[in-house]
Amino acid sequence: MEEAQRSLLLSSAARFPPPEGARLSYGTAGFRADASLLRSTVFRAGILAALRALKTRSVIGLMITASHNKVSDNGVKISDPSGEMLSQDWEPFADSLAAAPTADRLLEVVAEFAGLQRIEFDGGKVEVLVGRDTRPSGPSLLEAAKLGIGSIIGAVAVDVGILTTPQLHWMVRASNRSTQASEFDYLEQLSRSFRLVSWCLMDLIPGGSESNKKNDKLVVDGANGVGGEKLLVLKEMLNLKDLEIEVWNSGREGGVLNEGVGADFVQKEKVVPSGFGLQDVGIRCASLDGDADRLVYFTVPSYSNKIELVDGDKILSLFAVFIKEQLSILNKEAGASTEDGYQPRIGIVQTAYANGASTDYLKQLGLEVVLTPTGVKYLHHKATQYDIGIYFEANGHGTILFSEPFLHWLDAKNSELSSVAEGCSEQQKAASRLLAVSKLINPAVGDALSGMLLVEAILQYEGWSIHRWSQLYHDLPSKQLKVKVADRTAVVTANAETEVVKPPGIQEAINAETAKYPKGRCFIRPSGTEDVIRVYAEASTQDAADSLANSVAQLVDKFLGHSSS
Numbered sequence: 014m015e016e017a018q019r020s021l022l023l024s025s026a027a028r029f030p031p032p033e034g035a036r037l038s039y040g041t042a043g044f045r046a047d048a049s050l051l052r053s054t055v056f057r058a059g060i061l062a063a064l065r066a067l068k069t070r071s072v073i074g075l076m077i078t079a080s081h082n083k084v085s086d087n088g089v090k091i092s093d094p095s096g097e098m099l100s101q102d103w104e105p106f107a108d109s110l111a112a113a114p115t116a117d118r119l120l121e122v123v124a125e126f127a128g129l130q131r132i133e134f135d136g137g138k139v140e141v142l143v144g145r146d147t148r149p150s151g152p153s154l155l156e157a158a159k160l161g162i163g164s165i166i167g168a169v170a171v172d173v174g175i176l177t178t179p180q181l182h183w184m185v186r187a188s189n190r191s192t193q194a195s196e197f198d199y200l201e202q203l204s205r206s207f208r209l210v211s212w213c214l215m216d217l218i219p220g221g222s223e224s225n226k227k228n229d230k231l232v233v234d235g236a237n238g239v240g241g242e243k244l245l246v247l248k249e250m251l252n253l254k255d256l257e258i259e260v261w262n263s264g265r266e267g268g269v270l271n272e273g274v275g276a277d278f279v280q281k282e283k284v285v286p287s288g289f290g291l292q293d294v295g296i297r298c299a300s301l302d303g304d305a306d307r308l309v310y311f312t313v314p315s316y317s318n319k320i321e322l323v324d325g326d327k328i329l330s331l332f333a334v335f336i337k338e339q340l341s342i343l344n345k346e347a348g349a350s351t352e353d354g355y356q357p358r359i360g361i362v363q364t365a366y367a368n369g370a371s372t373d374y375l376k377q378l379g380l381e382v383v384l385t386p387t388g389v390k391y392l393h394h395k396a397t398q399y400d401i402g403i404y405f406e407a408n409g410h411g412t413i414l415f416s417e418p419f420l421h422w423l424d425a426k427n428s429e430l431s432s433v434a435e436g437c438s439e440q441q442k443a444a445s446r447l448l449a450v451s452k453l454i455n456p457a458v459g460d461a462l463s464g465m466l467l468v469e470a471i472l473q474y475e476g477w478s479i480h481r482w483s484q485l486y487h488d489l490p491s492k493q494l495k496v497k498v499a500d501r502t503a504v505v506t507a508n509a510e511t512e513v514v515k516p517p518g519i520q521e522a523i524n525a526e527t528a529k530y531p532k533g534r535c536f537i538r539p540s541g542t543e544d545v546i547r548v549y550a551e552a553s554t555q556d557a558a559d560s561l562a563n564s565v566a567q568l569v570d571k572f573l574g575h576s577s578s
């Protein structure tokens with residue numbers, strides 16, 4: 014490292030000492046904490062993003078958001094060149110950077126890591142796209158990020174403004190593929206693909222389109238965050254005739270981000286979000302989270318404030334049913350498609366939070382289902398191992414990944430079928446539907462906006478109401494609790510977080526408790542975004558699930574002790 018680089022790093026780092034007494038780590042989805050603690054961490058995340066850009070010689074993304082956390086929190090996460098989450102082998106470096114107590118130590122950490130990774134400080138120009146959500150702490154953290162990026166010579170911070178997390182990931186991916194990569198291009202791509210999907214799914218359905226255009230209203234809870242605002246813009250561009258989209262909690266009405274609203278609240282509390290009421294009874298409703306990478310659906314019943322939840326597992330099931338259906342049409346009638354003997358492999362990726370009924374349902378469909386630990390970085394990675402990988406967390410974060418070889422095959426098949434068919438064959442329609450879907454769904458990361466458009470198109474295609482969709486299977490009653498403990502890192506898990514290996518004895522105690530409940534299933538794990546241990550329980554009745562969760566929460570308390578805070 015040249016002297017100019019050393020002194021630049023030292024002088025800028027001196028302005029961002031780490032917060033006293035707080036140990037932050039790159040968790041499930043980057044660093045998260047009370048925003049007042051984050052300036053140093055975000056500055057250092059800027060350095061990390063710049064080094065990642067130098068290492069990969071590609072555009073990198075840095076997103077300032079704390080997603081579903083309360084408005085006073087904030088956070089930072091990094092997008093890799095493909096639009097995926099930061100490569101996991103860089104996470105320990107992120108932790109060491111954040112923890113360096115002085116500017117001198119920070120310089121040493123950077124120099125050691127750069128040496129190991131053979132990063133060359135040659136001043137070559139690289140870009141980091143910096144986005145943020147609507148949190149009031151965003152502008153000050155943005156400045157910190159820019160200074161961090163600017164303290165690596167050659168790295169340039171490009172402020173791309175207020176965005177959803179998936180928009181930023183999409184823009185990073187597009188930049189590195191040298192395709193149009195602005196926010197407008199993203200919105201254009203979504204509206205163009207939705208028109209294409211609508212055309213392929215509606216106009217190409219057997220028996221014509223009119224009969225299916227009846228579920229015509231969708232009411233969306235924007236969590237008082239960035240997603241609602243972007244959806245309003247997208248809605249203008251879509252200019253829909255057959256679907257009316259109303260957005261509540263867009264943030265324009267002055268409500269507080271994530272307070273009593275949003276996908277996390279709706280999925281965990283299962284109650285009607287603020288702003289929704291009698292006027293929405295029976296209508297198809299959807300909820301986005303604070304950075305619009307999660308989506309759940311629900312309906313408001315007339316008799317209580319408890320919603321009927323249609324969660325990420327059901328969105329996954331809807332997508333899986335549709336794709337399986339199209340593939341079987343494509344592979345039927347033998348002909349061209351089986352001659353090449355190509356059988357695309359579909360993989361369904363879930364976490365332990367997936368409702369047991371969804372996993373059973375998907376397996377009964379004959380699909381391959383695998384579990385990974387919590388966090389999109391794990392699910393996404395696993396899904397890339399299939400021709401078609403569909404992943405979702407129960408909380409609504411997920412997408413569909415189509416492998417490049419599969420898309421090439423599908424494209425070729427589509428052209429081949431259209432050249433031989435008189436008019437449109439069923440097979441060719443199925444190929445074009447799948448191709449259209451691959452253009453609409455965000456390949457970089459779960460995206461509430463593109464996911465929502467796909468749900469809407471598939472429901473119309475199938476002619477299903479939200480109730481019909483919800484009846485694909487019946488969720489097992491479940492309960493989630495959070496327990497504050499002295500040190501959540503004392504809990505170490507294995508087998509996709511379904512078993513606790515540390516502290517000793519607790520897993521046996523959980524097993525003994527779970528065995529008391531018919532269809533009982535329960536696990537605990539330390540949250541990667543909040544300072545709590547999460548407890549998840551499932552059983553044959555709601556009372557039983559509540560009681561199992563409560564007993565296990567007490568076990569957590571007994572084994573791990575109460576937090577002093």
Ligand SMILES: CC(=O)N[C@H]1[C@@H](OP(=O)(O)O)O[C@H](CO)[C@@H](O)[C@@H]1O
Nearest residue numbers: 041042388389406408540541542543
């Ligand atoms: C039970 C739960 O919903 N966990 C969420 C939550 O992670 P935790 O590590 O559980 O705090 O936030 C993550 C980031 O948004 C999301 O990927 C994950 O599914």
Ligand SMILES: [Mg+2]
Nearest residue numbers: 080302304306
């Ligand atoms: Mg989120």
